[in-house]
Amino acid sequence: MIKIHHLENSRSLRILWLLEELELPYELVQYQRHATTRLAPPELKSIHPLGKSPLITDGDLVVHETGAIVEYVLTRYGDGRLMPARTSPDWVRYLQWMYYAEGSAMLPMMLHLYAGRLGEAAAPLRPRIDSEFHNHLSYMDRAVSATGYYVGSEFTAADIVLSFVAQAAQAARRLDPFAHLTAQLRALEGRSAYRRALERGGPYSLNIFWAPKP
């Protein structure tokens, strides 16, 4: 059975959500962040040297990195669900979104997060961070404007993976101008599988990272 090594308030909720959508059984191992540094506890490094979450084990196999975990789970257990067929023209679009989420869209979120710790010293970075926020969020907003999904008119794992970007933007108070993305996030968070993942994973908030200081 798949075991999810789940760090609180993290990207890892997406993997619980994926398995809930697929109605696959899984074992959950919970990890708490350090109260001050917010980093993952050292025990995660005994599963994988990076010590990051999400992380799954399936028998002897250890898989890290959200996109790879999603790809592994869908290929091994998905029976064609939550992704377009490889022969479909939508498949390459799906692939792009899957890589884009962590490879590109998270960059402005992370820059914003770390620049926030520099206070005024980060001022020269601000225009670039802000323009990249706008660049990515408007691109994502346009993409979901027609159907509410990134790929065609079907809910896919790309919607799950990219939801974290929208949630981080929401915590940073940057999501409101993007009406389609905001509506999509609301709809996704209403899905019963998402609600079950939240119940199982425990309290979830990204405000501790991205919310602006009062």
Ligand SMILES: N[C@@H](CCC(=O)N[C@@H](CS)C(=O)NCC(=O)O)C(=O)O
């Ligand atoms: N691109 C990686 C990012 C993994 C990552 O940085 N996870 C964060 C949680 S959102 C983490 O484990 N942080 C704790 C730490 O760095 O100690 C993925 O999507 O799997």
